[in-house]
Amino acid sequence: MRHPRGDGAPVVVVPGFLGSDVYLLEMYFWLGRIGYRPFLSRIGRNAECLDVLVGRLLGTVEEARASTGRPVHLIGHSLGGMLARSAAVRRPDRIASVITLGSPFRGIRSHPLVMQAASTVRARIRSRAEQRDDRPDCFTAACQCDTVKALQAPLPASVPQTAIYTKTDGIVDWRSCINDDAEADVEVSGTHVGLAWNPKVYRIIAERLAGLAAPARASASEVVRPPALRRRSVQVLGQPVDVVGHDHEIARAPVAVDHEIGQERLGAEAEPLEGRDRALLIDRHLRDDLAQPQLRGQREDLSREPPSEALRAIALPRLDANLARGGAASSSRGGAGSRSRPSRRPPRR
Numbered sequence: 001m002r003h004p005r006g007d008g009a010p011v012v013v014v015p016g017f018l019g020s021d022v023y024l025l026e027m028y029f030w031l032g033r034i035g036y037r038p039f040l041s042r043i044g045r046n047a048e049c050l051d052v053l054v055g056r057l058l059g060t061v062e063e064a065r066a067s068t069g070r071p072v073h074l075i076g077h078s079l080g081g082m083l084a085r086s087a088a089v090r091r092p093d094r095i096a097s098v099i100t101l102g103s104p105f106r107g108i109r110s111h112p113l114v115m116q117a118a119s120t121v122r123a124r125i126r127s128r129a130e131q132r133d134d135r136p137d138c139f140t141a142a143c144q145c146d147t148v149k150a151l152q153a154p155l156p157a158s159v160p161q162t163a164i165y166t167k168t169d170g171i172v173d174w175r176s177c178i179n180d181d182a183e184a185d186v187e188v189s190g191t192h193v194g195l196a197w198n199p200k201v202y203r204i205i206a207e208r209l210a211g212l213a214a215p216a217r218a219s220a221s222e223v224v225r226p227p228a229l230r231r232r233s234v235q236v237l238g239q240p241v242d243v244v245g246h247d248h249e250i251a252r253a254p255v256a257v258d259h260e261i262g263q264e265r266l267g268a269e270a271e272p273l274e275g276r277d278r279a280l281l282i283d284r285h286l287r288d289d290l291a292q293p294q295l296r297g298q299r300e301d302l303s304r305e306p307p308s309e310a311l312r313a314i315a316l317p318r319l320d321a322n323l324a325r326g327g328a329a330s331s332s333r334g335g336a337g338s339r340s341r342p343s344r345r346p347p348r349r
Contacts, residue, residue, distance in 0.1 A: 081102070104173065122139040162208045164204055
């Protein structure tokens with residue numbers, strides 16, 4: 001089934017907690033293929049002071065608006081959706097719409113391991129002298145920064161919103177991801193991480209963006225046709241991955257793969273990571289869902305609707321390895337004197 005065509009509007013994709021733009025490359029290129037002008041968020045890794053992250057995001061919004069002359073659509077996954085909402089509250093004149101994917105904007109109720117990771121990030125932020133002195137409550141709901149205040153405010157009526165959620169999320173409480181508005185809330189099946197690749201989510205995004213498109217042009221001669229698609233191979237984990245997109249997207253693909261991973265924040269000078277280090281960072285993306293049921297759900301999503309054969313070839317073996325490690329860890333914790341339990345290690349193939 002073909003998705004509705006876009007009208008060339010700018011769309012910025014925003015990654016979730018602990019992630020970077022890398023894992024949203026598939027959505028980025030897909031948006032370009034259906035006729036939009038996609039932009040990566042350029043916020044670096046989403047494990048930083050929220051005010052700093054939204055400041056970077058607003059910089060990208062300004063860049064996207066300046067290059068297209070149009071308000072910008074924001075699509076945010078998980079915490080990225082909360083950053084998108086905050087940006088929309090702070091600069092509603094720059095935002096065309098906000099679409100959130102599993103974003104707990106009504107109150108964070110998350111898996112204990114996610115909360116533990118958040119505590120680690122908070123401690124790292126507070127270890128910096130300027131954060132201790134100026135913002136002692138940074139990365140908490142009590143922070144008085146503009147971003148947190150905006151998160152606690154409703155979206156302006158001028159900014160259309162869509163909240164996509166799944167009741168089998170497994171990471172956040174789905175009830176904190178909705179507006180209690182039948183028009184704005186859309187349920188899909190799947191997992192929290194899988195929302196970034198879920199074909200049902202892509203269909204909803206295409207339909208919502210098309211519904212907000214500029215008024216129909218007067219004649220067929222005025223229709224803006226997208227440039228021809230081109231194919232280019234880029235290296236991910238030392239393996240070639242084919243990407244398809246327009247010239248301006250293809251030109252940025254190696255930058256996204258090589259530099260977003262190697263930089264913790266925008267503008268930081270960092271050597272590109274190679275070999276095993278890069279593999280470990282990519283592997284971290286696939287291990288954000290540390291609980292075994294979520295890993296299994298993520299694997300099922302990728303097996304059923306893989307984003308591409310090349311990416312599936314990379315992702316599935318890593319997920320299998322993570323599942324095997326989790327099974328081994330759980331069986332080794334028994335120790336002497338503990339009651340024997342059936343092994344949960346996946347069967348060998």
